[in-house]
Amino acid sequence: MINKLKVACLQVSAREYSDRYDNKENILRMIDKAADTHPQLMVLPECVYPAYYISPLIVKNPFEFQQSTIELITEVKVRAKLYKCYIAFGIVETDIVKNILYNSALLINPEGKEVSRFRKSFLWHFDSHWFCEGDQYPVSETEFGKVGIFICADGRLPEIVRCLSLQGADILIDLTNWVTSGLEKENLTNPQVEYMIPTRALENRVWIIAANKIGMEAKTVLYCGKSAIFTPDGKVAKIASSCQEEILFYEISLEKAINKSIDNQINIIDDRIPELYSELVQPTDSLPIYSMMGKKSNPKNLNPVTAVVQMEFEDKFKKYLQKIEFFINNLLEQEVNIIVFPECDFVFPENGEEIIDKLKQITKGRKVLCAITLIEKSNGSYYKTTFLIESGKLRGKYRKTHLEREEKNLFTSGNLGLPVFKTSYGYIGVMIGYEGIFPEIARILTLKGADIIIWPSKFSNDRQINICRSRGAENKIFIACSNSICHQGIGHSLIVSPSGQILTSCLGKTEQASLSSLELLLSRNKEIVPHTNTILNRKPKTYKILLNNI
DSSP states (O other): OOSEEEEEEEEOBOOOGGGHHHHHHHHHHHHHHHGGGOOSEEEOOTTOBSOSOOOTTTOSSTTTTHHHHHHHHHHHHHHHHHHTOEEEEEEEEEETTTTEEEEEEEEEOTTSOEEEEEEOOSOOGGGGGTOBOOOOOOEEEETTEEEEEEEGGGGGOHHHHHHHHHTTOSEEEEEOOOEEOOSOGGGOOOHIIIIIHHHHHHHHTOEEEEEOOEEEETTTEEEEOOOEEEOTTSOEEEEOOSSOOEEEEEEEEGGGGTOOEETTTEETTTTOOGGGOGGGGSOGGGSHHHHHHHOSOOOSSSSOEEEEEEOOOOSSHHHHHHHHHHHHHHHHHTTOSEEEOOOOOSOOGGGHHHHHHHHHHHHTTSSOEEEEEEEEEETTEEEEEEEEEETTEEEEEEEOOSOOGGGTTTOOOOSSOSOEEEEBTEEEEEOOGGGGGSHHHHHHHHHTTOSEEEEEEOOSSSHHHHHHHHHHHHHTOEEEEEEOOSTTOOBOOEEEOTTSOEEEEOOBTOOEEEEEEOOTHHHHOOEEETTEETTTTOOGGGGGGGGOOO
């Protein structure tokens, strides 16, 4: 297998359906131009032909473009063989027998043969009016490794990319039509390119090659360009403009995707715990979230004010307690209802019960819930545990299940599952530290009905920011991440909304609390745009591989 892969992303101009013949010539012209640098893989956008917006208002006969599509596919196959490269491109696929259309991606090999066909599974907004959903996630063997494909909004569901990754794909191709809006075409963007696709790359330790359009279709569908290469570290290796037709070249180092460890702390394949993930494949209407979405009753406190705290962990126990009490009292004066303290290090393991008792005293008779993460000793074992203490009572606790490398010799993996706790301030789920990188955990907490996920952590590299925003947007849920400033912890705690927007955040390496009011009803509405629901449009039957031990 080769170690380097030369890639070309072809960022083409969007054209109206009526201009499809000019579009076809432009596509072939750009393939010819890209071939001058001898890439081994070319990637073109979603529905590059005949168009993405094929409303019946525009396309009177949905099969009138079938013949010209076949002609384009033939031309692409000829060029793949001529230029000895793979070409991935998006088309509108017609099934005349069933009288249906698919939003499809084809992968053509250097012999000019089709080796993979992927049909978009998670349809977006109006495209569900004319496209049918796909339900398979094929991976293809190539001389540079296993390759998977997904299309645009598929990247918003962590399950789809995870299914491709678990089949061994180290290279993922994202054919996309990222839509956008903005005041200036030079500054257009989209949540997927900003933080969701970087998160997909990181949480699976894969390369992602994304090709997008620029311009507009039907005077209503504006594209943000920004075709890009994303590294297995979740970084942008190279990115195109938001408004220019161009070809983005990059040479991928395939070795970077072999190691599935992140920061030498977790392995995103080996450290999964599939026995905890059964909800991922259960019928949606059997899960708590389904009944909660349909409930007319609302949480008692619709808009809890929530704060994330950054603090130094004092080495003297008394000072530590004083600091905890200081933050609680100050935040109560500001009418905060939920206070989230950061992930701890191995501090005061013998004083856990005393700390809990102190928090019960401080919060008794007061309208507040504190989430504090401590070392819990039980039956000779140590657990990293988050305790939820509300108004002087223990509401529940979560023991960290996905331990990091440095923790495995100190702690026992949690044995309480992935619970969601009913509180006066909505339903709350918990994840701790690096386990927030596993998309399965936040998804399961969402499926179990969480309105808010609290995330005590101690990242030294700001991984929490993109991940926090992605977990919020992909689950349509509030995420409150309190990131430590102790030792290597960088701070930058934040709270994000169900749309992935940062509601409030903290400075780096600074003792601070920051707060925001959370409108919990936003977590009960899982519709991203009309006809696109992050829960109801999942396909649990197709996610069986998520329960496999790889």
